[in-house]
Amino acid sequence: MVRVRIKFEKTGCMKFIGHLDVMRYFQKVLRRADIPVVLSEGFSPHMQMSFASPLGVGKTSSGEYFDVDLLEPASSEKLVRRMNEQMVEGMRVLSVKKVPADKANKCMTLTAAASYTVSLNPDRISIPDNLSTLAEGFLSQSEITVMRKTKRKEELTDIRPWIFSLTAQDTSLHMLLSSGSVHNLKPELVMEALASYGSFGLPEYSFRIHRNELYADKGTDGDVRLVPLEELGEEIV
Structure with a gap:
């Protein structure tokens, strides 16, 4: 398992999409890009994603982040390319970096x-x-x-x-x-x-x-x- 920090931009008409919809959007992107993500345990397994700071509706950004745990590591370049192939206009992944997998280093906490x-x-x-x-x-x-x-x-x-x-x-x-x-x-x-x-x-x-x-x-x-x-x-x- 490896924890990665994904940086993305949100521009254009996507500024009208709320935070919960952005979370659902990236869940679909990761599935469509065939990127293996660690799921939670229990009766309803789901992706565990930690967003740094929700962006208000109507704002654009070139510095948004979320952390997610992957089952298998891949190169940063490959992960960026595979996700951007699934992106719509106004959303683009800028970088993927490996980060420590502990609570103190979650982007939300930091x-x-x-x-x-x-x-x-x-x-x-x-x-x-x-x-x-x-x-x-x-x-x-x-x-x-x-x-x-x-x-x-x-x-x-x-x-x-x-x-x-x-x-x-x-x-x-x-x-x-x-x-x-x-x-x-x-x-x-x-x-x-x-x-x-x-x-x-x-x-x-x-x-x-x-x-x-x-x-x-x-x-x-x-x-x-x-x-x-x-x-x-x-x-x-």
């Missing part, structure tokens, strides 16, 4: 941050002329308090510690945010806080969100050292 590009729509929003300066001033605040919804309640939360970086270029914003099971900050919430800080409106469909990458924190003694999940695996030859 995920600590995510990078995003938020593209503003000039037809729907009056983009501030000083967007870069605005982003710098926003990030220089010692606290950024917003009303944040959780599963059970709404509460005022300081999200500043969860924003690792925020820069602007032309009509786009680039964000590196905390992600995962401990602190999960959505880019929509950052945009709402930025709009409030800059006193500009955010009408419906005024921006698009693309997730670029997911990261693990491999720092020690409180130091943050973010590493793409892909780099924690190794090529299978």
Whole structure:
């Protein structure tokens, strides 16, 4: 048995497909590609797949991940090719890497941050002329308090510690945010806080969100050292 980490992109019309349907889609892809996968035990055997961080409907991404256990190892190149032969437009496998087969190294457990590009729509929003300066001033605040919804309640939360970086270029914003099971900050919430800080409106469909990458924190003694999940695996030859 070998555990592999599969990196894929989700673009185009596939951004409207929800997380559960993405899981079912990859189960079919693995079967059609004739890739032998380890099944769970019991009366209803099924593929055990661990996704790093569900992507919200309407977002595109070039840095999605899931882990799955294979019965027989094959080369990374062969696995990528066989899966992509079964893919539809808007879904593509980018890499397959071998990773340690223990709970501590599951991509869901490791995920600590995510990078995003938020593209503003000039037809729907009056983009501030000083967007870069605005982003710098926003990030220089010692606290950024917003009303944040959780599963059970709404509460005022300081999200500043969860924003690792925020820069602007032309009509786009680039964000590196905390992600995962401990602190999960959505880019929509950052945009709402930025709009409030800059006193500009955010009408419906005024921006698009693309997730670029997911990261693990491999720092020690409180130091943050973010590493793409892909780099924690190794090529299978």
